[in-house]
């Protein structure tokens with residue numbers, strides 16, 4: 001650790017004057033050309049975090065579903081989870097430090113977090129396919145090396161693959177082998193084992209169209225296909241050979257526009273899905289015989305998965321508890337179905353995977369999904385041990401259920417939501433249960449809903465409580481929402497400041513198309529833009 005070297009290299013990755021960025025819901029995200037200094041400094045910070053935790057730390061260079069010109073970076077903690085909140089603050093502090101203060105801030109962080117500077121450090125790095133990502137990940141490496149950290153650069157990876165690598169390395173290989181081949185092997189073996197019994201019924205379910213958002217998911221799915229092709233054939237669209245990343249395609253586009261991606265040839269009743277740009281989200285959809293588009297989002301994915309898991313848990317007859325975690329964006333119909341029909345407890349957390357992940361850890365089997373398709377299932381260590389033990393011991397029928405659960409545990413990415421892993425789980429469940437995509441969709445009917453983005457002068461004037469479902473400030477806002485919502489059946493609306501974009505998000509749902517349009521429009525444009533934004537920089541809220 002040489003202060004002079006840090007100063008010298010830092011100057012080569014200088015911070016643009018006056019630029020202030022914040023470590024948000026998913027790390028730093030902005031236009032790629034503003035991020036060089038942030039990358040270098042996150043390399044430095046990853047070394048400190050690695051020393052402090054005496055573990056391998058991950059750095060992922062991606063801006064997920066955001067436009068190709070953007071980029072971003074986030075750190076991955078030892079068990080493959082998101083960076084601890086206190087270190088998010090250190091990250092923001094370091095990213096915004098003036099050039100001359102960088103060394104001092106590093107020392108401050110080391111002192112506050114009791115980092116032993118003599119400790120060795122190891123950092124693993126992954127990146128998506130954006131044109132800027134290779135250069136920016138080189139800046140991360142510069143930061144790591146100048147502080148004397150060791151590193152392994154995995155190059156192109158999906159975000160969940162990087163989380164997987166970190167988890168593997170910190171569990172001495174118990175979770176799996178920390179290579180892409182290890183990832184492919186682990187998931188594919190579990191998938192093939194799980195679906196073995198399904199094939200007696202023929203192969204009609206076994207093909208799937210995948211929109212890869214022109215992102216890294218295309219490369220990785222293509223590499224992986226030979227490992228699982230005996231159980232599933234995938235046809236890739238938007239594979240990056242021509243279109244632009246996330247442009248008119250990908251999970252975020254499909255979910256927010258509720259229409260198919262460009263470049264996908266959909267025939268009626270075919271099962272299709274979309275990944276986002278870094279392949280940690282997935283949504284399914286199909287078009288019916290009348291040509292109507294049907295979206296199957298994260299809520300319906302959570303429902304399918306939890307009903308499958310609940311049946312297996314009942315079958316093995318152990319008292320393992322299961323819980324489903326959602327956010328305020330979950331469709332009211334999904335929550336009602338889970339609670340009232342399936343009798344599974346449902347919990348609501350703030351937006352952002354780290355909140356859901358944290359809550360899901362409280363259960364033996366914790367299912368969490370954001371409506372936008374980011375999610376996974378976590379199994380407690382005790383549940384995993386018990387299930388794997390029962391898979392060897394029990395009499396026939398119960399053993400089969402325990403074996404299925406054991407394979408499901410291996411198939412889910414326990415570190416992060418993962419489009420590839422979720423896709424394989426869903427395909428296995430549909431095959432095992434003999435469900436068509438329409439039958440899955442028919443589990444319940446979504447309440448019509450709408451999201452608006454509203455640009456306001458200062459989005460932080462809005463603060464919320466009750467897992468973001470109630471506005472606390474500015475005064476009067478919640479009362480106005482309540483008055484509106486009262487007028488419509490089964491309706492619900494809330495506003496919150498986005499953690500990733502400079503906008504306020506408005507959500508509204510109600511029992512008919514007419515109601516939600518007017519409710520959404522009213523909450524969105526009238527109240528927010530005229531009163532909350534205070535006339536300073538507010539634009540008319542528009543549907544997107």
Ligand SMILES: CC(=O)N[C@H]1[C@@H](OP(=O)(O)O)O[C@H](CO)[C@@H](O)[C@@H]1O
Nearest residue numbers: 025026352353370372498499500501
């Ligand atoms: C409504 C919505 O989809 N919000 C997204 C979005 O967060 P915001 O804080 O709403 O900007 O980006 C997050 C990170 O990708 C994701 O976790 C979350 O679900």
Ligand SMILES: [Mg+2]
Nearest residue numbers: 064276278280
């Ligand atoms: Mg993503």
